[in-house]
Amino acid sequence: MTALLGTPVRGPTALGDxxxxxxxxxxTLAVTQFKLKFYGSALGYLWQLMRPxxxxxxxxxxxxLALNLxxxxxxxxxxxxxxxxxxxxxxxxxGSAVNSVVERENLVRKIEFPRMAIPAAAxxxxxxxxxxxxxxxxxxxxxxxxxxxxxxLEVPLLLLVLVAFTLGISLLVxxxxxxxxxxxxxxxxxxxxxxxxxxxxxxxxxxxxxxxPWFMLNPFAIVVQQARHAVIDPTGLSPFALGAxxxxxxxxxxxxxxCTLGYRVFRRMAxxxxxxx
Amino acid sequence: xxxxxxxxxxxxxxxxFRLPHxxxxxxxxxxxxxxxxxxHENFRALSPLSFSVAEGEFFGIxxxxxxxxxxxxxxLAGIYHADGGQAWIRGRLSTFIELGVGFNMxxxxxxxxxxxxxxxxxxxxxxxxxxDEVIDFAGLQQFTDLKVKNxxxxxxxxxxxxxxIHVDADVLLIDEVLAVGDAQFQQKCHDQFTSIRRAGKTVxxxxxxxxxxxxYCDRALLLERGEMTMLGDPHEVGMNYxxxxxxxxxxxxxxxxxxxERGRYGDRRAEILRTWCEDAGGRPATALxxxxxxxxxxxxxxxxxxxxxLFGFNLxxxxxxxxxxxxxxxxxxxxxxxxRAGERVTFRVRFDNLLAAGRYEVTPAIAxxxxxxxxxxxxxxxxVTSTRGTDxxxxxxxxxxxxxxxxxxxxxx
Numbered sequence: 001m002t003a004l005l006g007t008p009v010r011g012p013t014a015l016g017d018x019x020x021x022x023x024x025x026x027x028t029l030a031v032t033q034f035k036l037k038f039y040g041s042a043l044g045y046l047w048q049l050m051r052p053x054x055x056x057x058x059x060x061x062x063x064x065l066a067l068n069l070x071x072x073x074x075x076x077x078x079x080x081x082x083x084x085x086x087x088x089x090x091x092x093x094x095g096s097a098v099n100s101v102v103e104r105e106n107l108v109r110k111i112e113f114p115r116m117a118i119p120a121a122a123x124x125x126x127x128x129x130x131x132x133x134x135x136x137x138x139x140x141x142x143x144x145x146x147x148x149x150x151x152x153l154e155v156p157l158l159l160l161v162l163v164a165f166t167l168g169i170s171l172l173v174x175x176x177x178x179x180x181x182x183x184x185x186x187x188x189x190x191x192x193x194x195x196x197x198x199x200x201x202x203x204x205x206x207x208x209x210x211x212x213p214w215f216m217l218n219p220f221a222i223v224v225q226q227a228r229h230a231v232i233d234p235t236g237l238s239p240f241a242l243g244a245x246x247x248x249x250x251x252x253x254x255x256x257x258x259c260t261l262g263y264r265v266f267r268r269m270a271x272x273x274x275x276x277x
Numbered sequence: 278x279x280x281x282x283x284x285x286x287x288x289x290x291x292x293x294f295r296l297p298h299x300x301x302x303x304x305x306x307x308x309x310x311x312x313x314x315x316x317h318e319n320f321r322a323l324s325p326l327s328f329s330v331a332e333g334e335f336f337g338i339x340x341x342x343x344x345x346x347x348x349x350x351x352x353l354a355g356i357y358h359a360d361g362g363q364a365w366i367r368g369r370l371s372t373f374i375e376l377g378v379g380f381n382m383x384x385x386x387x388x389x390x391x392x393x394x395x396x397x398x399x400x401x402x403x404x405x406x407x408x409d410e411v412i413d414f415a416g417l418q419q420f421t422d423l424k425v426k427n428x429x430x431x432x433x434x435x436x437x438x439x440x441x442i443h444v445d446a447d448v449l450l451i452d453e454v455l456a457v458g459d460a461q462f463q464q465k466c467h468d469q470f471t472s473i474r475r476a477g478k479t480v481x482x483x484x485x486x487x488x489x490x491x492x493y494c495d496r497a498l499l500l501e502r503g504e505m506t507m508l509g510d511p512h513e514v515g516m517n518y519x520x521x522x523x524x525x526x527x528x529x530x531x532x533x534x535x536x537x538e539r540g541r542y543g544d545r546r547a548e549i550l551r552t553w554c555e556d557a558g559g560r561p562a563t564a565l566x567x568x569x570x571x572x573x574x575x576x577x578x579x580x581x582x583x584x585x586x587l588f589g590f591n592l593x594x595x596x597x598x599x600x601x602x603x604x605x606x607x608x609x610x611x612x613x614x615x616x617r618a619g620e621r622v623t624f625r626v627r628f629d630n631l632l633a634a635g636r637y638e639v640t641p642a643i644a645x646x647x648x649x650x651x652x653x654x655x656x657x658x659x660x661v662t663s664t665r666g667t668d669x670x671x672x673x674x675x676x677x678x679x680x681x682x683x684x685x686x687x688x689x690x
Binding site: 007008009010011012020021024025027028032035036106107108109110111112113180182271272274275 | 294304305351352353354355356357358359363364365366367370372374375378379381383384388391392395396397398400401
């Protein structure tokens with residue numbers, strides 16, 4: 001009998017009934033957002049490049065030329081730019097994911113919509129920008145004469161870890177923000193701390209040797225440092241050459257926990273989101 | 278023959294909302310007042326509810342504000358999580374709670390059609406394939422590349438409706454969209470509804486608009502405080518809705534409402550006792566001759582003191598056209614105020630009988646402030662006789678002329 005009746009209504013969920021629909025919606029949302037961001041501005045996409053480039057310019061002038069933090073590092077400007085671009089990705093993704101569900105309220109409250117597609121789309125939009133920014137880093141690297149290394153092959157894996165780390169945080173904060181509005185300032189502070197806890201504007205080598213392993217508890221620091229080691233300067237410090245095995249395991253655990261926690265919290269809160277908004 | 282399986286089945290669906298007395302929104306408040314959150318009440322939005330809707334049926338859901346109709350729709354649409362019970366929907370479902378969800382004001386119609394289509398369940402490829410049809414249907418060919426924010430609200434509705442129709446859903450859930458916009462705009466919506474209906478889709482429509490319910494719905498459901506109070510004929514549901522709508526304005530101390538009687542509505546502070554027709558000479562008649570003056574009459578007895586009563590008649594033809602709506606609206610206020618308990622009133626509408634031949638049914642009614650005091654549907658009937666035959670609703674007096682121009686002019690010598 002029930003087979004005759006078709007599918008029972010399951011109510012709202014994080015992922016929805018159909019993975020294909022989830023993917024389509026995430027993609028459509030992300031592409032629209034990406035298109036809209038610079039819609040109507042004369043220089044369009046150039047502004048997207050300006051942001052990391054300006055931050056890079058300031059950091060380069062102040063910390064490298066004035067304070068000379070990058071002394072002894074090969075291709076430090078490229079290293080700095082790469083770090084800034086990766087950090088920009090995290091800021092954009094998490095920063096737009098936090099209030100994404102609240103902002104896209106009408107999708108949650110007016111149609112049947114897999115809720116997780118909303119923060120996932122925010123991360124995907126940031127990933128599009130990251131892709132284009134990495135093109136700029138590459139051009140900059142070629143201009144600076146950075147040779148091509150086998151280490152380039154590590155890049156997809158590093159990006160995967162980066163996306164997992166970012167997605168985990170994004171899902172967690174997006175879900176919590178629906179109920180607790182102070183997640184937003186907490187997130188802002190966290191992103192600030194992340195910037196200084198990661199060797200972006202100062203090379204890892206400037207830290208005392210006994211402190212270096214502890215920085216590797218930060219998954220983002222591992223990604224940034226290893227990316228620099230693999231792509232720009234194989235003679236630079238690799239996180240895996242610091243004798244920081246325990247800390248790296250800890251960082252991996254943090255990524256796994258963040259992803260699981262983010263997913264589970266979001267899934268748990270998804271059915272009630274339409275009422276809580 | 279096996280009856281086709283219903284398109285929508287709802288079995289014991291219910292839903293409550295937690296209404297915290299003081300909403301805790303920040304962590305600080307939570308830390309400072311850890312116990313406060315326990316203070317909340319459960320608001321039962323929807324009591325266990327069961328019904329089914331047949332395939333191709335146009336099903337109305339009516340009720341006052343807060344009666345749970347939108348909650349019901351949202352539970353069916355998968356927007357709210359029902360607390361218990363189950364619902365099944367057969368076929369592709371499309372929800373239309375707001376016009377053009379996901380419409381982006383900065384994008385052109387073309388992009389928005391694709392986005393909205395994908396939101397409503399199409400694949401991007403399907404959505405792109407439908408773009409031209411959607412635009413044609415909405416009649417917006419000249420405005421394809423205009424940003425949607427420059428559209429008028431009427432154009433937006435047309436676009437939204439058009440996408441909805443082209444989603445090819447089998448079951449449509451529609452909430453209250455008729456309530457927005459000007460008259461022309463609502464007419465557009467009505468036209469769209471007629472075409473949806475003709476396409477044989479199953480529709481669940483939530484609305485306050487009783488005329489829409491009577492016009493389109495095959496059946497209707499009346500909700501009151503989350504409970505189903507009536508399910509059936511849209512006209513009766515509509516009448517009952519109007520009654521519950523005003524019931525709350527009565528004091529609890531007043532006389533209780535009389536037992537419901539089929540085709541009779543109102544609180545009966547006055548009762549219509551009888552109705553009849555009078556011919557040109559003022560004599561009661563059961564048949565009226567076309568072209569003669571005549572009158573509709575009714576007698577009422579007031580049970581309680583009533584200020585400002587409105588008396589009126591409707592006359593329905595056998596094809597169910599409402600051919601006359603007359604009331605005491607134009608009379609001076611002094612004539613229709615201060616009726617005393619025990620007072621007998623005869624009200625009479627005189628008119629020249631221009632009706633086509635046939636049987637007509639008389640509905641007398643007394644109302645006050647939009648609520649029925651007593652309305653007795655099809656309480657009396659009368660036959661109109663005529664020497665002329667016509668298939669028009671009314672037989673208006675006319676004069677006919679024929680003007681012919683000479684095709685072959687005479688030769689003047």
